[in-house]
Each structure stands twice: as C-alpha cells, then as structure tokens.
Amino acid sequence: MKKVAIVGTQGVPAKYGGFETLVENIIGENSAPDIEYTVFCSAKDYETKRAGYKRARLKYISLFHANGMQSIPYDILSMLHCVRGFDTVVVLGVSGGWFLPVFRLLYRKKLIVNIDGLEHKRAKWGRFAKWFLRTSEAMAVRAADIVIADNQCIQEYVALTYHKDSVLVAYGGDHAIRNVSETRQDEILEEMGVGRKEYAFSVCRIEPENNCHVVLEAFARGNHKLLFVGNWERSRYGQELKKRYGTYTNIRMLDSIYDLDILYTLRKNSRLYIHGHSAGGTNPSLVEAMSCGCPIAAFDVAYNRATTANHAHYFKNSPELAMLLEKGPIDGTPMRKLAEQLYTWKHIARQYEELY
Numbered sequence: 070m071k072k073v074a075i076v077g078t079q080g081v082p083a084k085y086g087g088f089e090t091l092v093e094n095i096i097g098e099n100s101a102p103d104i105e106y107t108v109f110c111s112a113k114d115y116e117t118k119r120a121g122y123k124r125a126r127l128k129y130i131s132l133f134h135a136n137g138m139q140s141i142p143y144d145i146l147s148m149l150h151c152v153r154g155f156d157t158v159v160v161l162g163v164s165g166g167w168f169l170p171v172f173r174l175l176y177r178k179k180l181i182v183n184i185d186g187l188e189h190k191r192a193k194w195g196r197f198a199k200w201f202l203r204t205s206e207a208m209a210v211r212a213a214d215i216v217i218a219d220n221q222c223i224q225e226y227v228a229l230t231y232h233k234d235s236v237l238v239a240y241g242g243d244h245a246i247r248n249v250s251e252t253r254q255d256e257i258l259e260e261m262g263v264g265r266k267e268y269a270f271s272v273c274r275i276e277p278e279n280n281c282h283v284v285l286e287a288f289a290r291g292n293h294k295l296l297f298v299g300n301w302e303r304s305r306y307g308q309e310l311k312k313r314y315g316t317y318t319n320i321r322m323l324d325s326i327y328d329l330d331i332l333y334t335l336r337k338n339s340r341l342y343i344h345g346h347s348a349g350g351t352n353p354s355l356v357e358a359m360s361c362g363c364p365i366a367a368f369d370v371a372y373n374r375a376t377t378a379n380h381a382h383y384f385k386n387s388p389e390l391a392m393l394l395e396k397g398p399i400d401g402t403p404m405r406k407l408a409e410q411l412y413t414w415k416h417i418a419r420q421y422e423e424l425y
Contacts, residue, residue, distance in 0.1 A: 070105045071425050072154060076147040077161035079135040080110025081122050087240065087353040088161040088185070094241055094414035097123030101422055107155070109147040111135040140164040148172045157181060157425045160213075163188065166205030169212035181424055182213035183238075186349030186372075187223060192278050207231070215424055220350035221375040236424060239376075241414035242356030247333040257334040261296060261321070268294035269394070270339035270363070272332065272354055273346065275299040275307035280345035280368050285314045287390035295343075296335060298323045336361040341399060343390070344373060351376050359408040364399035366390060378407055 075092055083089035096106045106125035112118065113134050119127050128150060133143040144165030151158045152172075157179040160169070166182075173180065188194075189202035210216050210227060216235040218224040227235040249257075258264060269288070273279045281299065288295040301307040301322055311322050326332055336342060342363035346352045347370050355376055358365060365381035367373035374383065380403045384390040 070103055071156050072105050072107070073157045073159060073425055074107045074109065074151045074155040075159045075161065076109050076151065077135075077140075077144055077164065078108070078110075079114050080127065080129075081108055081125070085114075085136070088183075090244065090353065091161070091240065091417075093123075094244055095418040095421055096125040099415050099418040100124065101418075104422060104425065109150065111143060141167070144168070148176075152176050159183070159421070160209070161185070163202065163206045163209040166207075166209035166212075169209050173212050179214050179425070180212065181215045181217060182209045183217040183219065184209060184223070184227070184235075186219070186352075187226065191348050193276060217424075218350065220372050222371045223350045236420075238417060238420045238424075239351045239412055240353055240356055241417045242353070242358075242360035242408050242412045243414060245329065245333060245336070245357035245360050247330050249330045249334055253330065254334045254338065257331055258338060261335070263294060263296065263338075265338045266340045266398070268296055268339055269341040269343055269366075270296050270298075270335050271343040271345065272298040272326070273344075275301055275303060275310065277306055278346070278348045280347055281307075281310055283368075283384075283387050284343050284345050284390065285310060285320065286387040287384075287394065288320050289314060289317055290387065290391045291394065292319050293394045295320045296323060296339075297321065298326050298332075298335075300325050333361060336363050339363055341366050341394070344368065346370075346373065348372075356408060356412040359404040360412060362401040362405035364401040365404050366393050377404065380404065380407065 078088045078092055079085045081093050083093035092108055108125050108127055110127050110129050111134055112129040112131045118129055130143055130146050133139040135143050141164050145168045152175045160182045162185050184206055189199045210231045216227055217238050218227055218235040219239050224235050224237050227233055275281050301311045314320050315322055336358050342358040342365050344355045344367040347368050350372055367381050367383055369383035369385045382393055384393055
C-alpha cells in the first residue's frame with residue numbers, strides 16, 4: 070500500500086471550495102485500491118468527527134480553522150503529524166510554505182505541492198499579505214520534490230520564476246453533472262422565471278477580479294436575461310453592485326446556491342455561461358460549466374484561454390460582451406468534449422497517483 074497524506078484543506082466531506090472538492094473526488098471510487106489516503110481536517114469546521122470517509126482515514130487538527138490567517142498554523146500542525154508513517158505528503162496551497170524547509174529536514178520521503186492559482190497576485194490582498202504569500206510560494210516550490218500547476222500558464226510561470234519544472238494536473242468538473250429529471254428541471258426553471266436557452270448564467274464569488282461589474286454592465290445595456298449567483302452581501306463591492314443593478318428587470322442577482330441539482334439545471338439550460346474570472350489558474354466553476362455542456366463566454370486572459378483551448382468566446386470589457394450577446398445560438402458541444410477529455414475526476418485521480 071502507498072500511504073498518502075493530504076494537507077491544506079478544510080477536510081472532507083467537502084463543503085467549502087476547490088481543494089476540498091479535489092480531495093473529495095480523488096479519494097473513494099476514483100482511487101486505486103493500493104492507495105491509502107489520510108486527509109487532515111479542521112476539527113473546528115466539523116461538528117461530526119469521522120474515523121474514515123470514502124476509504125480515506127480522517128485526522129482532525131484542533132485549535133485552528135483551515136482558512137484565513139489560521140490556515141498557517143493549521144497547515145504547520147498538520148505537517149508535523151506527517152513526519153512519520155507516509156510515503157507521500159501532498160500539500161494543497163502555500164499557506165504553510167514558510168515551514169516547508171523545516172519539514173524537509175524532518176521528512177525525507179516524497180513531498181508534492183499544488184501551488185494553486187498564484188494567490189499573491191490577487192487584488193484583494195494588501196502589500197504585506199502579497200509579500201507573505203509570494204515568499205511562502207517560493208519556499209514551497211523550492212522545498213517540493215514535485216510541484217503541481219493546474220494550468221499551463223502557471224506551469225510557465227514556475228519555469229520562468231523559479232527555473233523549475235512542474236507537472237500539469239488540472240481540475241475535474243464532472244461532479245457537477247447530475248441526474249435531474251426533465252420534470253424537475255422544468256420546475257426549477259419555472260421557479261427562476263426563465264425558459265430553456267433564453268438566459269445567460271454566471272456563478273462566482275463576488276470580487277472585483279471576477280469582473281462582476283463588467284458582466285452586469287453588459288446586460289444593463291440591453292434586454293438579454295441574466296441569472297447571476299453569488300455572495301452579494303459579503304462585501305461592499307457586492308452590496309454596491311446589487312444596489313445599482315438589482316432593479317433591472319432582465320437581471321436576477323441570486324444569493325449563493327449550494328443545491329447541486331439546481332446549479333446543474335441552470336447551467337445545462339443556459340444559452341451562454343459567463344465566466345468573468347481574471348486571476349487564478351484553472352477555475353473550478355469554468356470546468357464545471359464546460360462539463361455541463363455550456364457554451365462559454367470567458368474573460369480574455371491567458372488562464373481562461375488555456376483551460377478552454379482557445380475554443381470558447383472571449384471578452385475584454387462590457388461592450389465586447391454585449392456584442393457577444395447579440396450573436397445567435399452558440400454550440401456548447403466543443404466545451405463538453407474538451408471537458409470529457411481533460412477534466413474528469415477519474416483522469417485527475419490517475420494523474421495524482423502516477424506522481425505518488
């Protein structure tokens with residue numbers, strides 16, 4: 070048996086974000102029988118503690134949450150529990166990167182680090198946070214035996230910045246596909262006040278780097294319908310957007326939706342999926358939409374072009390998106406076929422296991 074520890078997530082069952090969904094889908098039915106996973110979880114984030122889940126062992130770290138500033142001591146404590154007993158340690162993210170040179174002195178077997186989406190380049194961080202994350206990333210890259218990049222652009226960044234090769238392993242999206250009856254889909258669409266293929270759809274965290282303002286301005290220019298799901302009340306940015314665009318009759322600004330059947334239905338029946346992300350690597354929401362067969366209009370940055378292999382439609386500003394909306398029906402089949410080739414969890418799990 071290969072004994073593999075996974076560090077750096079809130080834990081499983083997944084209920085937070087991309088890395089948690091990654092772990093949820095590479096353990097269990099997608100994992101090889103000769104891999105024994107141990108997943109480190111935040112005790113503060115799970116009321117119910119389990120010994121195991123989907124054939125993986127669970128170990129809980131007390132005292133700290135897995136997110137925000139607490140993620141740093143949380144990751145360090147998790148790593149200290151990995152010094153013995155594991156053939157491979159997989160660290161997701163670079164929060165604990167400062168500790169990795171010390172960890173390397175204590176742990177002599179294989180260390181794999183997924184550096185995520187260049188967190189230090191995100192606009193939401195202040196100067197000190199960006200410096201800390203950038204330095205943490207550098208330490209993580211240098212300490213790792215294998216660096217995982219989830220997008221070709223990040224792979225190129227690692228080569229140019231650190232003169233080190235990395236391995237390209239993306240993100241799966243087929244977990245977004247659900248078995249929802251046509252009757253139930255009709256009920257969901259009726260509740261939302263839309264018909265099949267008569268609206269555009271978008272779902273994301275409401276942050277400036279996701280260009281929510283660009284998307285909303287484009288729809289405010291015309292009468293095309295938009296369903297936009299996000300955490301509008303979380304920040305002043307979201308609150309101001311909701312105040313400005315919430316009165317438009319063709320725009321519905323919906324609070325976060327966690328029901329996967331509803332999300333699948335809204336993706337599958339949209340005439341166009343709008344992806345405004347301008348930062349990060351392979352964004353989970355994009356590959357999920359591709360897996361559902363959505364036609365894609367993505368913000369024109371290298372990350373999105375790499376994920377969609379230049380086969381989607383792209384916009385740089387509101388006028389360009391408004392022009393895209395005037396086009397006739399766009400076929401989502403190329404996006405679905407690309408997702409079936411590159412972004413299934415079975416394929417992603419095999420790639421991780423080859424690294425072990």
